[in-house]
Amino acid sequence: MPDESRHILTSFEADLGRLRDMIAAMGGLVETELADATAALLSRDAVMAARVVEFDARVDAEERAIEQFAIRVLALRQPVADDLRQVVAALKVTTDLERIGDYAANVAKRTIILNEAVPAYPLASLAQMSRLVQENLKSTIDAIGEADPQKAMAVWRADQMIDDLYTTIFRELITYMMEDPRNISACTHLLFIAKNLERIGDHATNVAELTYYAATGETLPDNRPKGDLSATYMPRTDT
């Protein structure tokens, strides 16, 4: 029955397209969440930050909806080989996007409490870091929607800049804390905010790897220059 088998193939392609669209839409929600969290941080806007924390529930709901749809596709279409791997990759991508949403919500939570303190540190580097992360996240979401492996690879490469900037900010914040202990608690929250941005960059990179794999069937090489050096930073303070 060649006609029926063609029909089944087409339906599966349509399901896969819908799955990609759902993931791109979830990616759009996460992009908005991160952009708003950053805007709230930079403008010291606690009301906006509180809205971001609430918004995260929509991202979580979207993850569950995509998961249910993916499970239905697996059950009804019973895909094998490459098709199966694409659905499994989609399930993994939603986990990464959900985590990105969590990190953005945590930035917002810390923004609310930071507003109770005197500004401790010029936010320009954090603003720049967030801009890079947002660009990478946007390219990642575009790469999913367009199933574009080249775009995915560009994201994977660009993450190094984010890691470098994170290491710089980490060092600067430690210096600010040392110069004036009154900065310590605010700078600690800023450290965690920077760490959240760095983690969002990593998750965007994961998504890019999964997108590359889903589009080409090949994995990206393991030798991406891995870059968060802050875990090995220790200034001499005993002099």
Added chain:
Amino acid sequence: MPDESRHILTSFEADLGRLRDMIAAMGGLVETELADATAALLSRDAVMAARVVEFDARVDAEERAIEQFAIRVLALRQPVADDLRQVVAALKVTTDLERIGDYAANVAKRTIILNEAVPAYPLASLAQMSRLVQENLKSTIDAIGEADPQKAMAVWRADQMIDDLYTTIFRELITYMMEDPRNISACTHLLFIAKNLERIGDHATNVAELTYYAATGETLPDNRPKGDLSATYMPRTDT
């Protein structure tokens, strides 16, 4: 053909059992990794810490092996309904276990660099926190192996104690930094170590939720008292 269908059913049960065993084994690796990372931290043993960082590659390899096996089970057995959800849950559990391994490796990385500094903070509370996290992780792995929903629920409940202890440690570390700025960089690494332990606790809870769901088909309620209050901690420093 009742005989053949019974045969297929039994093979799928065997696959599911093997999947559970593989996950429990990966869980065992992660337990060892966390125990060793903690021991290295407490005994200031940089050599042991370096071994933990290397060990993490085995955990990552195990994740890939489980994923490949799960994809093969999906392709060959084409499970539906509850059976399908169990395989999908297994895929998600390995993602959580892999992240736990990453956090343990990060504890070890920071331990290596902490050994270059003067001890800045009594590690007793961190030792206690790690003990709780390790107990919870162990119960989680046992719950997977035994497919025991009651054990999974106990883990889910116990995470609150870990969150409370994290909040206490966070406050103590901020105080130590304020008292003596020479403590700042070491205490910052300890802050991230405590945060890593808290995140490991969260991932163990995720795994417990997935295990409960896989065993009962029901989700745990949403109203678990969520407890990391450190993101909203801001002492008054402007007096």
